[in-house]
Amino acid sequence: MPKTMGYCRVSSMDQNETRQILKMKSHGIDDRYIFIDKKSGKDFNRLEYQLMKRFCEEGDLIYIDSLDRLGRNYDDIINEWKYITRKINANIVCLDNETLFDSRKFKSMGDIGKLMEDQFLSLLSYVAEQERKKIKQRQAEGIIIAKSRGKYKGRKKIEINxxxxxxxxxxxxxxxxxxxxxxxxxxxxxxxxxxxxxxxxxxxxxxxxxxx
Missing domain, CATH: 1.10.10 (Arc Repressor Mutant, subunit A)
Structure with missing residues (x-):
């Protein structure tokens, strides 16, 4: 029987994933089928994501809050989306833009649906990657300014607790x-x-x- 799963991601341990989890639960997703990573979206080397992918079967449905929660690397986002929706033959829905990003709709349109999906996916994946680059640039600029003012202390050392x-x-x-x-x-x-x-x-x- 097909499963409905949810994937949530925040970029670091101190960020809160509660909002995303509540969205998944509002769609009736059981806790055991909600996969949560606290890691950068620069690649897909994430424990919970890889676990979800191995667990995913034909006909399953995966909800994500937005495309950038899936990842922020242009080529990898496209490859992962196609692997899940075409190789495994499961489905993905982006909750922030269900009109454009619901793989079930594209499948129902046949070959023209694949073409449209590829175009939309390429555009949004590009935007997601550019946003990641902007974030890194703003961080680097912030560090330069802080150093010039003598206020930069580097990353807080993690205690051995x-x-x-x-x-x-x-x-x-x-x-x-x-x-x-x-x-x-x-x-x-x-x-x-x-x-x-x-x-x-x-x-x-x-x-x-x-x-x-």
């Missing part, structure tokens, strides 16, 4: 992969291994103090 310790132990015990650990902590690869190095150095220091 009990959550990190628990996930670190789970990872070291082989129960999860390093990628899973990074996702759970919301850390990029370099930051994750830097924190691991700091944590392990601290453990060695504590051990040495006890031995002394």
């Amino acid at each position: 009990s959550k990190f310790q628990k996930i670190y132990t789970t990872w070291k015990d082989g129960e999860i992969t390093a990628t899973n650990a990074m996702e759970l902590l919301g850390l990029k690869r370099n930051t994750f291994y830097r924190r691991v190095k700091e944590y392990e150095a601290n453990l060695r220091s504590q051990l040495k103090q006890r031995e002394d």
Whole structure:
């Protein structure tokens, strides 16, 4: 029996995905079928998205809040959309523009529908990617201004707290992969291994103090 699923994405751990989740629930989507990522839309290397895609079958329906929640990379958005709607033969609906982005409507129009879908998708994907570039440019300009005023302090250092310790132990015990650990902590690869190095150095220091 076809499933109805919802995909939600925010760009970072401190952003709130509640609004998107409420939209999914208003369409009767069960909690177990709502997939949530807290990660940049620059690529599709996202744990929950990949899980949803593997779970997706022919005839399923996926709701997303808007096209940029799916992603912000022009080529990848088009490839992922076509993979789900044409290879898997499932459907996608963008809630902020259902008139243009409801793959069921395009399928009902045959070959001309495919042509129209490709054109609309190319246009909106391009807009989504350009917006991502503008965001990065504004961030870079903001950092330059802050540095010139002596107010830029860089990213706030992430504390090695009990959550990190628990996930670190789970990872070291082989129960999860390093990628899973990074996702759970919301850390990029370099930051994750830097924190691991700091944590392990601290453990060695504590051990040495006890031995002394």
